[in-house]
Amino acid sequence: MTASRILIVEDEEKLARLLADYLVAAGYAADSLGDGREVVPWVKAQAPDLVILDLMLPGRDGLELCREIRAFSTVPIIMATARAEEIDRLLGLELGADDYICKPYSPREVVARVKAVLRRMQPALAGAPLDDGLVLDEAGFRVRSPAGEVELTAVEFHLFATLYREPGRIFSRGQLMDHIYTDQRIVSDRTIDSHIKKLRKKLAEVSPDVELIHSVYGAGYRYEPV
Numbered sequence: 001m002t003a004s005r006i007l008i009v010e011d012e013e014k015l016a017r018l019l020a021d022y023l024v025a026a027g028y029a030a031d032s033l034g035d036g037r038e039v040v041p042w043v044k045a046q047a048p049d050l051v052i053l054d055l056m057l058p059g060r061d062g063l064e065l066c067r068e069i070r071a072f073s074t075v076p077i078i079m080a081t082a083r084a085e086e087i088d089r090l091l092g093l094e095l096g097a098d099d100y101i102c103k104p105y106s107p108r109e110v111v112a113r114v115k116a117v118l119r120r121m122q123p124a125l126a127g128a129p130l131d132d133g134l135v136l137d138e139a140g141f142r143v144r145s146p147a148g149e150v151e152l153t154a155v156e157f158h159l160f161a162t163l164y165r166e167p168g169r170i171f172s173r174g175q176l177m178d179h180i181y182t183d184q185r186i187v188s189d190r191t192i193d194s195h196i197k198k199l200r201k202k203l204a205e206v207s208p209d210v211e212l213i214h215s216v217y218g219a220g221y222r223y224e225p226v
C-alpha cells in the first residue's frame, strides 16, 4: 500500500518541517508549500490525500484557498488557525473543511487528527454505510446497539441524530441549537452543554467503552464513529 500523501501549507518553515517529520515518522508522505499562490495548481497537479491548510498565508489566505479547492476537489482539509475563537466563525462560513486545529498545536496532535480524518473518509469512499452497530429509532427516541438500548428525551435524540448523521463534522453550539429548537426560543450555550452531558451518560449504556460524542475545544461537538 502506498503512503497517503499529506500537503502541509504553512509559511513558518520550521513548523512545516517539524510537522513533515512527524507525518513521515507516522508512515505518511509529506510535502509542504509556504506561499498561498502555489497551492491550487499544486493540488490540481498532485492530488494529495489530505491538506493541512494554514489560515494566514502570504499570497492567498486559507479561506479563499479552502473555497477554491472545494470547487474542484473533495480532498480532506484540516484548517489551522492561531485563534481558538476564530473556529466558531469559520464553522459558520461552511467552508467545507473537515477539521480545525488551533495553533500552537503539537505535531503529535496534528498526526492524530490526520489519522482520524483519513479514517473517516474510508466509508465515504467505499460508499458503505457506517458500520458502528447503532440503530436510531426515530419514532421512539431510542438508540440501540448490540450492548443494549437507551431511551432519550426528544431534545437529546434530535441532538444526537444531528451529530450522528454527519459523522466527523464539528457542530458549534449555535448550529446545534438551530437544529434542535425550531421555535426560536432563547437558550444559552450552557443548555447545550448540559444536554450533551446527559446524552453522553445515557449513550454510555449502549457504548460502554467508547466516547461517541467528542468535544472540540473552542468550537463545539462532533460524533466520531467507533
Ligand code: CA
Pocket: 010, 011, 012, 054, 055, 056, 057
Ligand atoms: Ca501563517
